[in-house]
Amino acid sequence: MSTNNPRIILHVDMDYFFAQCEEREHPEIKGKPVVICVYSGRGGDSGAVSTSNYEARKFGIKAGIPISRAKKLKPDAIFLPVNMELYRSISDEVMEIVRGHCATLEQESVDEAFCDITGRVSDFDEAKSVALRIKEEIRQKVGLTCSVGAAPNKLIAKIASDFQKPDGLTVVKPGEILQFMAPLKITDLTGVGKKTGERLNELGVKTIGELSKLSADELVHEFGQAKGVWLKQASQGIDDSPVVEREGTEQIGRITTLKEDTRDLNLIYEVINKLSDEVYMKLEARKLSFKSVTFVAISNDFKTRTKTHTLGAPAKDQETIKATARELATAFIAEYPLSLRRVGVRVANLVEDKGQRTLGEF
DNA sequence: TCTGGGGTCCTAGGACCC
DNA sequence: TCTGGGGTCCTAGGACCC
Numbered sequence A: 001m002s003t004n005n006p007r008i009i010l011h012v013d014m015d016y017f018f019a020q021c022e023e024r025e026h027p028e029i030k031g032k033p034v035v036i037c038v039y040s041g042r043g044g045d046s047g048a049v050s051t052s053n054y055e056a057r058k059f060g061i062k063a064g065i066p067i068s069r070a071k072k073l074k075p076d077a078i079f080l081p082v083n084m085e086l087y088r089s090i091s092d093e094v095m096e097i098v099r100g101h102c103a104t105l106e107q108e109s110v111d112e113a114f115c116d117i118t119g120r121v122s123d124f125d126e127a128k129s130v131a132l133r134i135k136e137e138i139r140q141k142v143g144l145t146c147s148v149g150a151a152p153n154k155l156i157a158k159i160a161s162d163f164q165k166p167d168g169l170t171v172v173k174p175g176e177i178l179q180f181m182a183p184l185k186i187t188d189l190t191g192v193g194k195k196t197g198e199r200l201n202e203l204g205v206k207t208i209g210e211l212s213k214l215s216a217d218e219l220v221h222e223f224g225q226a227k228g229v230w231l232k233q234a235s236q237g238i239d240d241s242p243v244v245e246r247e248g249t250e251q252i253g254r255i256t257t258l259k260e261d262t263r264d265l266n267l268i269y270e271v272i273n274k275l276s277d278e279v280y281m282k283l284e285a286r287k288l289s290f291k292s293v294t295f296v297a298i299s300n301d302f303k304t305r306t307k308t309h310t311l312g313a314p315a316k317d318q319e320t321i322k323a324t325a326r327e328l329a330t331a332f333i334a335e336y337p338l339s340l341r342r343v344g345v346r347v348a349n350l351v352e353d354k355g356q357r358t359l360g361e362f
Numbered sequence B, C: 001t002c003t004g005g006g007g008t009c010c011t012a013g014g015a016c017c018c
Helices: A017-025 A067-073 A084-099 A124-141 A154-163 A174-181 A194-202 A216-223 A225-235 A265-286 A318-335
Strands: A009-014 A034-039 A047-052 A078-081 A104-109 A112-116 A146-151 A169-171 A251-262 A288-299 A304-315 A340-348
Touching: A009 A084, A009 A124, A009 A154, A017 A034, A017 A047, A017 A084, A034 A067, A047 A067, A067 A078, A084 A104, A084 A112, A084 A124, A112 A154, A124 A146, A124 A169, A146 A154, A154 A169, A154 A174, A194 A216, A216 A225, A251 A265, A251 A288, A265 A288, A265 A318, A265 A340, A288 A318, A304 A318, A318 A340
Parallel strands: A034 A078, A146 A169
Antiparallel strands: A009 A112, A009 A146, A034 A047, A104 A112, A251 A340, A288 A304, A288 A340
């Protein structure tokens, strides 16, 4: 072992990102409740809330609730449809700034990134200065606020960025990890969601501190090898996962809600063709080939089922996506007596497109 | 007054090969 | 009549995240 120096990791998390982008574009809505919506296309207010600003959250409007319910909670809030192109371009501005301050950047989603600054700073006081500079630069150049966590690993950095929001900064030094974690709710641990949270509650565990008192054996017995071991480590603030630049995505998919529930294959084929075209365009833009195609079906009971076909060799053409997805849909409808509410097309096992050789290359 | 869309990672069972 | 063990790939589904 060459060194005991801790790593220094930042997690940068944009505040209520989609809604904040809209506030920047339309300054007149600032200060009012703003709700970003994904309309299902079934007419009226059918659909779900993607995110909302803090004014809207005061009324109980949060991500995931039906738009109709949000309208009941605050009828005169500002309701806007998702505008991904806008958010993506603003995200690019933000990520470029963050990248300028770190040795390695791992973009986690459109509004979050891990930033490894080990080696660029010598301690957590300097790390705090870097975090403040990032926040200030994003505010100045992009006009948005974010929350930042600084810690010796990704797990704690992420929890720290969430600890004080919006426009927050939380630094957790190596010696402070256990005190910081112990009182937090079990679901504050990234990776512990509703299901795992409920099972832990049944074991009498409500906080991360309580979780850390269970033995690895107990947790492995309850949750299986990988998850049990992970829970034990995570509860003690241990996380060795590195910050890695991601090459790109592993899968590309499109999913949509049908105008009405159906098992009419002709209607489903039409939608598959459209979704396949969109998937193809994303693939094309990134110069990727795929080895598998998946048909995703969500029935009217909201259960998700999938059918996948893996090709003998990578393909890159539009027609393979469409034809394969249609075959899978045909088999699906034959197999399940279900009416479908939503359908999707996904390609995976993506490989770099080697490109077609032209004569000139030889 | 029902319930979007885009992802990642893990597990388990079966097929297949040596 | 009895017939192992391991590795890898594929499919389907679950949990989780934003």
